[in-house]
Amino acid sequence: MSAEPSREQLDYSLGSREANEPSSPVARFGPDEPLHLDAGRDLSPFQIAYNTYGTLNADKSNAILVCHALTGDHYPASRSPVTGKPGWWSSIIGEGKPIDTSKYFVICSNVIGGCMGSTGPASIDPATGKPYGLGLPVITIRDMVRAQAMLVKRLGIDTLFAVIGGSMGGMQVLQWTVSYPERVFAALPIATGARHSSQNIAFHEVGRQAVMADPDWQGGRYFEFGKRPHKGLAVARMTAHVTYLSEMALQRKFGRNLQDRDQLGFGFDADFQIESYLRHQGMTFVDRFDANSYLYMTRAMDYFDIAGDYDGRLANAFRGSKTRFCMVSFSSDWLFPTEENRAVVHALNAAAASVSFVEIDTDRGHDAFLLDEPEFFAAIDGFVSSAATARGL
Amino acid sequence: MSAEPSREQLDYSLGSREANEPSSPVARFGPDEPLHLDAGRDLSPFQIAYNTYGTLNADKSNAILVCHALTGDHYPASRSPVTGKPGWWSSIIGEGKPIDTSKYFVICSNVIGGCMGSTGPASIDPATGKPYGLGLPVITIRDMVRAQAMLVKRLGIDTLFAVIGGSMGGMQVLQWTVSYPERVFAALPIATGARHSSQNIAFHEVGRQAVMADPDWQGGRYFEFGKRPHKGLAVARMTAHVTYLSEMALQRKFGRNLQDRDQLGFGFDADFQIESYLRHQGMTFVDRFDANSYLYMTRAMDYFDIAGDYDGRLANAFRGSKTRFCMVSFSSDWLFPTEENRAVVHALNAAAASVSFVEIDTDRGHDAFLLDEPEFFAAIDGFVSSAATARGL
Known part of the structure; x- marks a missing residue:
């Protein structure tokens, strides 16, 4: 069986x-x-x-x-x-x-x-x-x-x-x-x-476009080329993750708290805790999830x-x-x-x-x-x- | 003057x-x-x-x-x-x-x-x-x-x-x-x-990561290489655009209306009008806006x-x-x-x-x-x- x-x-x-x-x-x-x-x-x-x-x-x-x-x-x-x-x-x-x-x-x-x-x-x-x-x-x-x-x-x-x-x-x-x-x-x-x-389809479409914009996606054939569209998939996950939380929860958990610093860094590294958190969510997700499956799962929900x-x-x-x-x-x-x-x-x-x-x-x-x-x-x-x-x- | x-x-x-x-x-x-x-x-x-x-x-x-x-x-x-x-x-x-x-x-x-x-x-x-x-x-x-x-x-x-x-x-x-x-x-x-x-910073960070994930961004030096991170910037714009509209407005304007078809396409082309609309927003934006400026503007707002x-x-x-x-x-x-x-x-x-x-x-x-x-x-x-x-x- x-x-x-x-x-x-x-x-x-x-x-x-x-x-x-x-x-x-x-x-x-x-x-x-x-x-x-x-x-x-x-x-x-x-x-x-x-x-x-x-x-x-x-x-x-x-x-x-x-x-x-x-x-x-x-x-x-x-x-x-x-x-x-x-x-x-x-x-x-x-x-x-x-x-x-x-x-x-x-x-x-x-x-x-x-x-x-x-x-x-x-x-x-x-x-x-x-x-x-x-x-x-x-x-x-x-x-x-x-x-x-x-x-x-x-x-x-x-x-x-x-x-x-x-x-x-x-x-x-x-x-x-x-x-x-x-x-x-x-x-x-x-x-x-x-x-x-419509809004949910919109956020899913953003995620799919992020995956498909990654050149390592290779038209979905990345396995054949020994590649993985990690960057695109991470962005997709970050977008989705914001929609899983409420504005209130984000404000309560992270607010405008700074990451590892007393003051703003005046650069594009993660200044705010919410940025580090999202980057972490994106990075860990790509280790456990297949990018094409992400496309298929989101499409199933949209349909x-x-x-x-x-x-x-x-x-x-x-x-x-x-x-x-x-x-x-x-x-x-x-x-x-x-x-x-x-x-x-x-x-x-x-x-x-x-x-x-x-x-x-x-x-x-x-x-x-x-x-x-x-x-x-x-x-x-x-x-x-x-x-x-x-x-x- | x-x-x-x-x-x-x-x-x-x-x-x-x-x-x-x-x-x-x-x-x-x-x-x-x-x-x-x-x-x-x-x-x-x-x-x-x-x-x-x-x-x-x-x-x-x-x-x-x-x-x-x-x-x-x-x-x-x-x-x-x-x-x-x-x-x-x-x-x-x-x-x-x-x-x-x-x-x-x-x-x-x-x-x-x-x-x-x-x-x-x-x-x-x-x-x-x-x-x-x-x-x-x-x-x-x-x-x-x-x-x-x-x-x-x-x-x-x-x-x-x-x-x-x-x-x-x-x-x-x-x-x-x-x-x-x-x-x-x-x-x-x-x-x-x-x-x-915090939520606004989160969405901006997603957009920045989309730009910076585009290999054509070249660490911000794309002009020197004759490139433009159009794909990443388009994804950033699409994400942001969803936040500019209300769920109600999206449902009223687009709902689950299909694009140019009577039925679902069972693929990853734009099936829904909201998808075509967002893709259009992304594509037209990159013609008029500089990707690095997008990073700077969003950072200014976050700060x-x-x-x-x-x-x-x-x-x-x-x-x-x-x-x-x-x-x-x-x-x-x-x-x-x-x-x-x-x-x-x-x-x-x-x-x-x-x-x-x-x-x-x-x-x-x-x-x-x-x-x-x-x-x-x-x-x-x-x-x-x-x-x-x-x-x-």
């Missing part, structure tokens, strides 16, 4: 450093199981890297799928072999935590188009023997979810007890409830929306528009849904403002779906969904527990 | 296209009149390109100085020889307009550090015979204002009837009232603040912090001021939100200065100060008229 990724695959997708690290299970899908893409083409063969936590119960009713965000990975509750850091949701997932791994079987997979072991632009195109680069069809959120559904089926699970994720992960949650409503008992879309706004698939009527996407929803937004999130989240809630109400909605009061912006927010944890805990009771878990 | 800029100067600062265009008056300051810079060095010789509109009256009491923004120029009320477009404030400045050129003598100069004829990083460093590049000391808003004060004096004017400007221009207005309070009768700082916020010069007490900067202030903010401006403007108003109140404050209700974001906003025009008209009466004009 699963196998180790090949050394070659890892070398291409993560750099040689990865080759010495522990790797995750990988589900491989051969020519008989192609992934039908929204672009109108099939992806085959393809593979999905994933991790699981906890134990699947006898009737396979306790599975929770965790969907990661743009630059996330399938290590939400275990140390990332790439960064060496604890799982990005280890405060939420684990024994005795809101998503209790002594009770639930938690699955998290790297999205299709990603760069952490699932098939993406850095994977070898069997037709050429070289990395896909831009030869990989554009991937949509629906494609990611379609692949996850194949993985879940492969794991022998018919119905997921819950699907949860924030930001791009939240988009996947919503898509799950639309594509496979009968296979999702409870859904927790967090800090997300039913579409990507996301559930209402667009339903003649502009979002509520129609959810008609007849029996899924229980818990939507969570963060008050200072300006990437996916509460109004965008609330628009989904209104559509769910209009579709007579079961939905609860929580806005967490915080000044930490979009990133709050990854941070220590006790109210947020309590909301997840409460909703998951009550859904478990309803499910007889 | 003034002279045409040399062909060489223009060739360096604007590209050869400019050599055939009409040019503005230029005030030259020789070795006997150096510009003392905050960086602790003198700039000498230096020159200021400027334009005037209307006629200076006999007692020289009707002069209004207009200060331009980051990427502005000294053609607020006449066609730009570079872009061929009407002046950027031609809706405000002219006969019968809020700043009536049949009544007032309007001066606008290109800031020091700029690229439209005043001494900047593209100018020739007399010590090397080559363009300054990063050899030019970092310029501050106070340096810009110091140079303007020298120009105003050169024009024989002791006291300005008014100083007006938006964004970086508004910073200059505030600095004028602090550096030369007795020389400003009325001040109109628009869509600005007394300091650059701006009036309270910082007064032990953190903004009100102390304005103590004893006799200047009449009219501060204007725009409700959807998130680069200089109303709160930042209001902080200046509170400080002026605390200093017992004369101040009126208007927040214009608009969804057009920061850019509103350059757009057709009748309420804004009426506010300027009303304040300028009443100040003129008080001044006996």
Whole structure:
């Protein structure tokens, strides 16, 4: 059912450093199981890297799928072999935590188009023997979810007890409830929306242009030339990172504080702490993320528009849904403002779906969904527990 | 008193296209009149390109100085020889307009550090015979204002009837009232603040990194190599441009509208209108603006912090001021939100200065100060008229 990724695959997708690290299970899908893409083409063969936590119960009713965000990975509750850091949701997932791994079987997979072991632009195109680069069809959120559904089926699970994720992960949650409503008992879309706004597309486009402006990008074929568009990707990450934080949080954390000096340097080195911080974010990001995957992930988010698939009527996407929803937004999130989240809630109400909605009061912006927010944890805990009771878990 | 800029100067600062265009008056300051810079060095010789509109009256009491923004120029009320477009404030400045050129003598100069004829990083460093590049000391808003004060004096004017400007221009207005309070009768700082916020520094730093990541930037010496960092500068401009607009305006103007197609292209060309718009903004900007000047202008704004010069007490900067202030903010401006403007108003109140404050209700974001906003025009008209009466004009 699963196998180790090949050394070659890892070398291409993560750099040689990865080759010495522990790797995750990988589900491989051969020519008989192609992934039908929204672009109108099939992806085959393809593979999905994933991790699981906890134990699947006898009737396979306790599975929770965790969907990661743009630059996330399938290590939400275990140390990332790439960064060496604890799982990005280890405060939420684990024994005795809101998503209790002594009770639930938690699955998290790297999205299709990603760069952490699932098939993406850095994977070898069997037709050429070289990395896909831009030869990989554009991937949509629906494609990611379609692949996850194949993985879940492969794991022998018919119905997921819950699907949860924030930001791009939240988009996947919503898509799950639309594509496979009968296979999702409870859904927790967090800090997300039913579409990507014009401003969000704008910031993504800036990031893509930064990557593609880097001559080392080489039209997406940088691996073949032994290059990496690190500078462009760092700029893209810096831009995006500003949108993940709130103006308030930046002012509180950094303000106009100077870096390593008592006074202004009258030059173009990092004078302010916020500058050093951003440069650091950019520099460390390029070590762990593939530039082409960044293009594909941002494109998938930009293309996301559930209402667009339903003649502009979002509520129609959810008609007849029996899924229980818990939507969570963060008050200072300006990437996916509460109004965008609330628009989904209104559509769910209009579709007579079961939905609860929580806005967490915080000044930490979009990133709050990854941070220590006790109210947020309590909301997840409460909703998951009550859904478990309803499910007889 | 003034002279045409040399062909060489223009060739360096604007590209050869400019050599055939009409040019503005230029005030030259020789070795006997150096510009003392905050960086602790003198700039000498230096020159200021400027334009005037209307006629200076006999007692020289009707002069209004207009200060331009980051990427502005000294053609607020006449066609730009570079872009061929009407002046950027031609809706405000002219006969019968809020700043009536049949009544007032309007001066606008290109800031020091700029690229439209005043001494900047593209100018020739007399010590090397080559363009300054990063050899030019970092310029501050106070340096810009110091140079303007020298120009105003050169024009024989002791006291300005008014100083007006938006964004970086508004910073200059505030600095004028602090550096030369007795020389400003009325001040109109628009869509600005007394300091650059952490978030604003962050976006500027992203832009600078985009420029400096472009290999054609050549450490700032691109002119010597016959290159221009167009790609990096375009990305910088795109990033900044998003911050000039509001989320609402973007959604209203562009939403998720597609460009030249009925459906998504499943590629990385511009699918959405917002993408084409931003790419166009980036591409046209590099034709008219020098990359190093962009670094210097953004740095000047980042360094701006009036309270910082007064032990953190903004009100102390304005103590004893006799200047009449009219501060204007725009409700959807998130680069200089109303709160930042209001902080200046509170400080002026605390200093017992004369101040009126208007927040214009608009969804057009920061850019509103350059757009057709009748309420804004009426506010300027009303304040300028009443100040003129008080001044006996």
